[in-house]
Amino acid sequence: MRISRRVALALPAAFLAFTLGAANAQGMKVKIGTEGAYPPFNNLTSDGKLEGFDIDIARALCEEMKAECEFVTQDWDGIIPALQAGKFDAIIASMSINEDRKKEVDFTDKYYNTPPAIVVPKDSDIKGVTKEDLAGKTIGAQGSTTHSTYAEKTFTDSDVKLYPTSEEYKLDIINGRLDAVIDDVVVLDEFLKTDDGACCKIAGTLTPIEEIYGPGIGIAVRKGDNDLREKLNAAIKAIRENGKYKEINEKHFSFDVYGD
Amino acid sequence: MERVFTLLSFGPEGWGDNIAAGVVITVSLALATLPVGLALGFLVALGKRSPDRFLRLAANIYTTIFRGLPELLTLFLVFYGAQIGLQKLIHFFDPAASIEINAFVAGMVALGAVFSSYASEVFLAAFRAIPSGQYEGGYAVGLSSSQTMRLVIAPQLLRLALPGLSNLWLILIKDTALVSVIGIADVLRQSQVAARVTKEAFLFFGLACLIYLALAMLSSIAIAAIERRAERAGAVR
Amino acid sequence: MTAAPGSLTPAERPPVQKAPWTHQRTLGVVLLCIWAALALAVAAFMVESWNPTLFERYAPRYMSGLWITIQLVVLSVIFGALLSIPIAYGRMSENRFLSALAYAYVYFFRGTPLLAQTFLIYYGLGSFRPELQAIGLWSFFRDAWNCALFAFTLNTAAYQAEILRGAIGSVGRGQWEAASALGIPKLLAIRKIIIPQAMIVALRPYGNEVILMIKGSAIVAIITVFDLMGETRRAYSQTFDFQTYIWAALIYLALVELLRNLIDLIEKRITRHLKR
Structure with missing residues (x-):
């Protein structure tokens, strides 16, 4: 009797915790899809770690959004379907903002543009x-x-x-x-x-x-995921202004990749 | 030569640890797929020899599809297609929910489907090789049909199906290489990454081939041991 | 001539017993309903996403991809068959060195994934360009299609050698002895006596091998050959429309089913003397 009552109490509690966790995660956890085979923007080192401009930008954006980010590597030709399928929430992998892709995903503003x-x-x-x-x-x-x-x-x-x-x-x-x-x-x-x-x-x-080619390279998010898109846009703007972007740019390149 | 050793070492400069991790993934994927494939294959074989027309047809459709599609395509269909389908289904009930099929599970399902459709043929052939007297004998001593299946038929069936199934196991190990295409870090993918980064394609793809060969050899040894055991068990009546 | 009325009325036929509704039938119906639902879902999806301009644009590409797939399979199966003869000979040879060599060949190509072999040949041999150039083979290996053909030929030769060996071994020794007793030359005996009998055993495995090659050929898409799968992936990457994959699935299924029925037909024909 006692046990079953405890279970009866614990069940809704667990459910509550679960939904709370889910609500919390919305703003806090972002899964970022990248390719890991596109140096110097994103590539794997020999001990299997991701590095590159995209990766550093992504980390800076997450810090700016106060989000906990996790990287997921995914082959390029499946990267959009994987985003749509929910395997991750944003693609930061040097993806050009163009019309064909805009039919499938939404883009943030550009974060760099090179010819x-x-x-x-x-x-x-x-x-x-x-x-x-x-x-x-x-x-x-x-x-x-x-x-x-x-x-x-x-x-x-x-x-x-x-x-x-x-x-x-x-x-x-x-x-x-x-x-x-x-x-x-x-x-x-x-x-x-x-x-x-x-x-x-x-x-x-x-x-x-x-x-x-569109206006440059942006971050892709699922269609209609305006919340994340706006947060990312704000973060891009913020790191452009606070010098973080410049710092990352200088770490990787000797010229400005943002374009005009 | 020294460069080769550095490349294959387990340190941060070498790819040995990555490839060893790939071996673990390959082996665990094959091992995880095996029970799924065997169980499904057995059920499909039962369906195929059912006296009921509809059940036979349903089972035959299953094997026609999974034996007719290229394994690579099956993998894509499960990985992307099933995901999109499930997503639509779930959104139908709850627009906010999301579901994720992880690549490992997708690989398991796709390879399991292929394995089971071939395994069903092996089981079917084994069923045919068991004379009906065995069933009749089982019923005659008062066993129920499920008891007959479990105690009389299944042990003989396994022995008869063993050569065919071990062949399928070897094929399964090789088929796991395809999951590298959907991004699972198995042996082949790890070698591919290493080949890309180091530009030593021959070394790493050659190594991958040797690893698969070693896995096949180990399997052969294990299978031979199992077959010996099965035969011994069969001899004592 | 109809039977005269009134004479010897045959016993009343027992009424046809209705098959009882069993659990198996329930299960069968449920499963068939699931298949039907899936088929309907796919059909609905295809109708919903039907796009004539897309079809016009990609149908010819799919056809050219299919043609590449067929060419690749047919050529590699033929070359593989030729190469399998010496390998099968080696496998059956009394010479230990020869048989070990043939065994190693077969073991390697049957023990490793075709995808890994294809990578090894395409990218691996690419790193030996100067050496290959020196012996004049580079112009062959430069082309991805040739590499794929080469890899597939080597691979299928190993499998076909085993089929050949099994089939020839299945023909009783008495057949050979009888032929030589009749003074039939060995080559003629092989052609007229051994091969026709071995074919009966070998047909199904050969058919399966061709089917496996059709399915296996899908991997050449990864080394830049635009076969059916390559065209599918390209179409998908340009349209992001999942129906591209479903079209490919239907084409592959049709191709394999066609071949399977063809094999059944041939089997019926070559075993007609065994039918009673």
Whole structure:
């Protein structure tokens, strides 16, 4: 008798605690999805830790929002479905704000904006970065990115190959399977600085097309998750103003990545 | 050569610890899938040999689907599709709720579905090899049908199905490699990450292949031991 | 001619007994209802998200992807069959070195995942570019499609060698002896006596192997080949529409079912002499 009464009392209590916890978690805990294969923005170290500009920005934003953040790594081509499926609440993984994606997710304001570029082997005969220059060549890009969309739309006379992460196309330009690769200029620049990147050079930067690239890189949240979106926007604004952004920018790059 | 040892070491510079963690994931995924697949496969086999037409049809639809779809696609369908479906279902009742299928569970379900549809065929073949006299004998000594199944049929069935099932186990170990695509940090994914970062693709993918080979060898040894035991048990009547 | 009325009225047929409604039937109906509900849900989802412009844009791509898948499977199965002959020969050889070599080959390719093998060949061999260039093989391995074909051929050859070995082993020794007693040359005996009998045993495993290759080929999407799965993933990444995957599932299912029925048909034909 006594036991069952205790259970009867404990049950609603546990339920209450659960709902309270849930209500608390709303403002306090944010799961952040990132890719972990896009240096220098987000990548894994050899002991399996995340590092990079995106990661530092995410940490600063969480600190600003007084939120407890947890990172979840997810392959790029499944990152939007995973957000929609609730595996995490926000994507901070250098995702461009563009119209196609806006049909699926909501974006915060941009937190950086850098142009795309093309890298070719040092001994390449590719002179420029126009459609004609690259006609008949094999171009590598990471799949499901704005860069791959750009390449498929612009370089219609070239063979565009899509890779799951930026690291795979790097392997293939090093070993000569690719004549050129397209990606963010910062990512490519970082690659050229490594030992493996000695193979290659930048052939030129491209003027981003607004329609494909949008206003820059933002944080994606689930459609209608305005609460989180506004908090993130406020936090971006705050770290821009309080110098935290500048500090992170200087830690990673020698120039301003925010753009104008 | 020294570089190879550094890369494979367990320290912060090396990838040995990551890959060892991957082995744990691969093995636990396969081990977690096995009971699910066996139980489901047995039930589906029972359904397939049911005297009832509808039940047979339902069981056959199951195996047709999971034996016809590429395992990779099954994995995507479970990982994204089931998630989207469940989410819609739950939102129907409570718009605020959310549900999460974790990648490990998704892998378990997808691999379990594939395993069970093949296992059902193995069980079915084993059922066919048991003469009806065994059932009749069971009923004749007054056992109920569930007792007959448990005490008379199941032990013989397991022995008959063992070679087929051990083959499926080896296939299961290899199929776990596919979960690397949905982001589970198994052996192959850890090697892939290591290959990406270090650009030593041959070393790490070769290592991954050797690990799978070692797992297969260990399994073969274990299976041989189990088969010996089963045979011994079978000899004593 | 109808039977004369009145003569020998056959005994009244017993009334057809209605099958009793069993638990199994209940379960069967419930499960079928679940399947039907799932099918309806998928159909409803497809209708709801039906988009003619999308279909127009991606249907030809899916077809080209399907064609790549079929090419890849057919070619690798054929090359694998050719390669499997020497391997099966090695497996059955009395020469210990040869048989150990063949055994190691088969063990390696059957013991490791196809995905890992494909990665090893595509990315792994990529790191040996200078060496491969020196022997003139790089132009072959430069292409992802060739790498996939190469990996699949090596893989299926191992499986096919075992099927071949099992099938040839299943033909009784007496068949060989009878052929040589009749003075039939060995090659002719293989072609006319052994192979037709071995085929009966081997057909189903071969069929299953082809089906496994069709399903296994989906992984080439990961090494940049646009097969059916590759096109599906590309379509999905451009539209974020889940029906892209459902289309792929339907195509794969249809392909595999078609093949399975074809195998049943062939089996019926080659075993017609066994039917009574």
